[in-house]
Amino acid sequence: MKTIAIVITFFVLLAVLIIACWTIWKRHNEKNFFRSTGMRGYDGQLPKYGGQYTVNRFLKRVRFKSRIPPDKWEKAKPDIEMFYNKRVYKIEPKENDIRTIDIFLIEEQLPNYIEWKDDFMVNGRRFAIGVGYCGKVIWDCTVLPHGLIAGASSAGKTALLRCIIHQAIAKKFNIQAFDFKCGGDFVGVEREYQDITKNYGPIVISDPVETRNILVSLLIEVRGRLEEFKKLGVANIDEYNARGQKQFLPWLLIIDEAAEIFDVKPRGKEEKDLYAEIEQTLRTLARISRAAGVHILIGFIRPSSEVLDGQIKNNLLWRGSGYFADPAASRIVLDNDKATELPPEIKGRFIVGDEETQVYYLPIPNDSGKGNEPTDNGGTGGEAEREPPEPPAAEGGAT
Secondary structure, three states: OOOHEEEEHHHHHHHHHHHHHHHHHHHHHHHHHHOOOOOOOOOOOEEEEEEEEEOOOEEEEEEEEEEEOOHHHHHHHHHHHHHHOOOOEEEEEOOOOEEEEEEEEEEEOOOOEEEHHHHHHHOEEEEEEEEEOEEEEEEEEEOOOEEEOOOOOOOHHHHHHHHHHHHHOOOOEEEEEEEEEOOOOOOHHHHHHHHHOOOOOOOOEHHHHHHHHHHHHHHHHHHHHHHHHHHHOOHHHHHHHHHHOOOOOOEEEEEOOOOHHOOOOOHHHHHHHHHHHHHHHHHHHHHHHOOOOOEEEEEEOOOOOOOOOOHHHHOOEEEOOOOOHHHHHHHHHOOOHHHOOOOOOOOOEEEEEOOOEEEEOOOOOOOOOOOOOOOOOOOOOOOHHHOOOOOOOOOOOOO
16 A cells, blocks of 8 residues: 555656646747847847736737837737647737736637527626637627627628527517618518517618618607606616616617618619618718617628728727728728738638627528528528538517
């Protein structure tokens, strides 16, 4: 028995010694790397190792202390990636301490496909969007009330809109979707909405006159709500509903391929006035509807400064973009070039805010009602009605 204890102790000490030697060797290699790349602070000192931490399955954080400016660390990113043989997700100083730099290394790539499950749903006026390297990605409408989603054809933009609508249905939102492509992208969620609300009528509108009428009616509704808030001395829909009196339901307003509204070439004065009224009403709603619980989500295939003017864009604070080859399109949506860095072959890969994200995909129910079996080419549906090709294994009502 004594012999066994000695043997166990020996192997434990040996393991500790090996780990210690491995750690010393790694720190020595890091010092050599910083020395060879000229990474020294104004004091002439090399960065000092400050420990590492596993953030999640995707990221590991390595921390260093130095007097090297953050922009110099950013310039050294390609060399750092070669040294660790891993992609660097981001390099940033620790909050309130710019002498401490955190390097986030990608340990595992995001999955190429994540099928939606209702377990992903989050509470309140928040929508589950997908998974990023830092974890679950959420659109919180109480913080960023209106949004903009853009992406080239087949990037997964309309599929993401469908997934958001599906969640809004479960949360008992009033929903209206304007789709001037008339491609049937939202047939499935419209049927789902009608099943719940019992003969509510179509939520997908493709007629400009009907669009104008609905938007004007909604603007009247918003102003009526704001008057009610003023009478009760409350600031928004949440405070009003908390009083336990009449309950206002939030609204989700979807406009897919908004260029069909903003970039139309009217054929006469009457049509020109119609589209001008639609644009102006949308701008007004984007400015004043936040407190009333109305949330506008606008989709574009290819945004441009001529189509998306600053007045409405400045109110679309939540942003998501699929791949764009053109940096100008990425800058219009995100104010940076990050959308050009996305892998174009992966459908559903977006930049949401600053986070690279694999967005959820909501399968299309078949007409027989037997389940969510994918269709090969989407039947009569459009972009959102087509299942992504061969994904690898991976993880309401009246006012």
